[in-house]
Amino acid sequence: xxxxxxxxxxxxxxxxxxxxxxxxxxxxxxxxxxxxxxxxxxxxxxxxxxxxxxxxxxxxxxxxxxxxxxxxxxxxxxxxxxxxxxxxxxxxxxxxxxxxxxxxxxxxxxxx
Amino acid sequence: xxxxxxxxxxxxxxxxxxxxxxxxxxxxxxxxxxxxxxxxxxxxxxxxxxxxxxxxxxxxxxxxxxxxxxxxxxxxxxxxxxxxxxxxxxxxxxxxxxxxxxxxxxxxxxxxxx
Numbered sequence: 001x002x003x004x005x006x007x008x009x010x011x012x013x014x015x016x017x018x019x020x021x022x023x024x025x026x027x028x029x030x031x032x033x034x035x036x037x038x039x040x041x042x043x044x045x046x047x048x049x050x051x052x053x054x055x056x057x058x059x060x061x062x063x064x065x066x067x068x069x070x071x072x073x074x075x076x077x078x079x080x081x082x083x084x085x086x087x088x089x090x091x092x093x094x095x096x097x098x099x100x101x102x103x104x105x106x107x108x109x110x111x112x
Numbered sequence: 113x114x115x116x117x118x119x120x121x122x123x124x125x126x127x128x129x130x131x132x133x134x135x136x137x138x139x140x141x142x143x144x145x146x147x148x149x150x151x152x153x154x155x156x157x158x159x160x161x162x163x164x165x166x167x168x169x170x171x172x173x174x175x176x177x178x179x180x181x182x183x184x185x186x187x188x189x190x191x192x193x194x195x196x197x198x199x200x201x202x203x204x205x206x207x208x209x210x211x212x213x214x215x216x217x218x219x220x221x222x223x224x225x226x
Contacts, residue, residue: 008152032212043116043202043217044155051212088154098170098209102154 003027006089006103015112019076023089023103026070030091030101033065035074038086038105047074047087079110114138118203118218125193125225133188133221135203141216143209144186145170146178148199149220155202161186162209193225 006023013019021035032051036044050056053067062075072091076083089103119134137144145160157170161180175197177189186205190197201221206213 004154006154034212041219043204043220044215045217046214049212090155098157098160098168100157102156104152104154 001026003101004089004091004103007106008104010107010109012109012111013079015079015081015110017079017110019074019079019083019108019110021074021076021087021089021106021108023072023091024070025072025091025101027091027093027101028067028070029093031094032092033063033072034090034092034100035061035063036088036090036102038088040085044088081110081112084109116203116205116216116218118201118221120221121219122222123224125190125223127194127225129193130189130191131193133190133201133203133223135186135188135218136184137186137203137205137216138184139205139207139216140183141205141207142183143207143213144180144203144205145215146176146186146188147202147204148172148197149202150199158188158201160209190223195225197223198225199223 034049035047038044050063056063060077064073086105086107088105092100116137142163146158147155159178161167203218204215206215
């Protein structure tokens with residue numbers, strides 16, 4: 001069993017829709033939870049991170065962590081065609097990159 | 113600033129050949145790392161460095177060597193390429209190496225081993 005599971009999609013939504021992206025994980029010791037966005041043929045870029053449980057909002061993006069269910073989510077409101085990308089979840093035990101585990105990524109297409 | 117640069121962008125090797133993937137950053141970052149990205153597997157850490165002269169293994173280090181003689185450069189060496197090393201390789205850098213730091217990724221090197 002993979003430590004981090006993420007539905008690869010693809011997910012296709014119309015412009016303006018609310019998008020929900022999710023990951024589940026098996027290691028209850030993970031403390032830091034990140035979401036990366038990766039455009040085609042590019043390297044990933046950090047969107048946002050959350051420490052432990054709770055919600056975090058940044059503009060149209062909201063990250064949620066439910067440690068009791070070992071489940072994290074990224075919501076995108078008022079989705080735009082420019083949001084079309086692959087979204088990777090990542091998580092780590094401690095405050096450094098060395099043990100970070102990534103999900104396989106969900107490919108999202110937002111249609112005009 | 114050029115950010116993180118990687119060369120080459122594409123490479124085809126035959127089994128048993130060796131090569132070096134180049135990575136350079138101009139942001140004076142101490143922390144640099146190499147990942148491979150395979151379909152259905154996500155990014156996996158190969159090697160990392162917390163500063164010049166200091167390197168360590170990540171999750172999947174076998175078949176790869178690294179060195180860090182300067183802050184700017186972090187090359188990845190494949191000593192004897194195998195088809196299992198066919199992948200997309202990303203180099204990344206960040207200022208402190210913490211999970212919540214922004215990691216700046218290069219554009220990637222697409223490697224095929226025949």
